Amino acid sequence: xxxxxxxxxxxxxxxxxxxxRAGCETVVVARQALDGISIDSVRLGRFVAHPxxxxxxxxxxxxxxxxxxxTTLDAALARVQGEVRAVLPLLNxxxxxxxxxxxxxxxxxxxxxxxxSERVAPGRIVQSSPFLVVEMTREHPVAxxxxxxxxxxxxxxxxxxxxxxxxxxLALTTSAFAAPIGDIRTDERGTLExxxxxxxxxxxxxxxxxxxxxxxxxxxxxxATLSSSMARDIEAGAEPELxxxxxxVLRAGRRHGVECPTVAALAARVAERAGVPAP
Numbered sequence: 635x636x637x638x639x640x641x642x643x644x645x646x647x648x649x650x651x652x653x654x655r656a657g658c659e660t661v662v663v664a665r666q667a668l669d670g671i672s673i674d675s676v677r678l679g680r681f682v683a684h685p686x687x688x689x690x691x692x693x694x695x696x697x698x699x700x701x702x703x704x705t706t707l708d709a710a711l712a713r714v715q716g717e718v719r720a721v722l723p724l725l726n727x728x729x730x731x732x733x734x735x736x737x738x739x740x741x742x743x744x745x746x747x748x749x750x751s752e753r754v755a756p757g758r759i760v761q762s763s764p765f766l767v768v769e770m771t772r773e774h775p776v777a778x779x780x781x782x783x784x785x786x787x788x789x790x791x792x793x794x795x796x797x798x799x800x801x802x803x804l805a806l807t808t809s810a811f812a813a814p815i816g817d818i819r820t821d822e823r824g825t826l827e828x829x830x831x832x833x834x835x836x837x838x839x840x841x842x843x844x845x846x847x848x849x850x851x852x853x854x855x856x857x858a859t860l861s862s863s864m865a866r867d868i869e870a871g872a873e874p875e876l877x878x879x880x881x882x883v884l885r886a887g888r889r890h891g892v893e894c895p896t897v898a899a900l901a902a903r904v905a906e907r908a909g910v911p912a913p
Contacts, residue, residue, distance in 0.1 A: 636694075638695040639653075642687075653685075697722055700730075705878070727798065745794075747766075763856075799830060802833050806897065807826050809874065815853060815859075819858075876912075
């Protein structure tokens with residue numbers, strides 16, 4: 635199987651390096667050349683991978699793993715010109731599915747990755763938590779390649795909403811209050827739980843089964859220093875994925891008449907901190 639990974643950030647860099655180490659033919663599509671990808675992972679250990687890196691994909695691949703940020707998806711897709719037989723998106727939010735399906739149709743396999751990894755410098759990825767799984771909404775042979783690379787997979791029809799409900803609460807609270815989840819659990823417990831329950835209610839209206847109690851239990855089990863990429867982006871002065879994450883929940887809520895006052899208030903607070911429009 636020949637796999638291309640679009641975006642060598644915290645997720646794409648980790649996945650491409652793991653696939654390459656497992657012997658999978660791997661091509662990384664990046665804006666600039668990389669002299670290897672260094673991984674420091676509590677799950678896979680420390681190693682340096684050397685997948686082939688191209689700035690434009692003009693060759694056929696069996697699977698394109700899309701691991702960009704939602705804010706850069708359109709520009710990244712412009713660099714993909716070769717034939718793609720299947721697309722596995724690992725982005726935050728939901729709105730990217732419409733963009734990908736418009737171009738690739740039913741070749742898109744909706745999926746979500748649950749991982750705590752960060753690009754600390756170009757070509758340097760740190761995974762600081764052992765939790766790792768790629769949940770796909772339907773079966774595909776790429777799961778075998780990921781498993782051989784040490785990345786567990788599962789088939790979960792509601793994977794997208796399960797991740798979004800958890801991520802929305804984590805990202806909004808850690809970003810709005812500029813604090814890790816441990817402090818949020820202590821100082822803003824009620825806000826955190828309301829945010830989760832509003833997201834789960836929207837998911838239910840969309841036909842997905844997401845247990846708010848299970849999501850809260852997961853956030854309770856997370857290590858106290860856990861933050862979010864949204865909070866890190868704001869601190870770095872980068873554009874956060876506020877519209878993709880909170881916006882996705884709020885737009886779906888409006889479609890179904892589900893009110894989300896906590897999510898809306900937190901999103902407005904994050905927007906003010908980041909200097910971006912509220913979703």
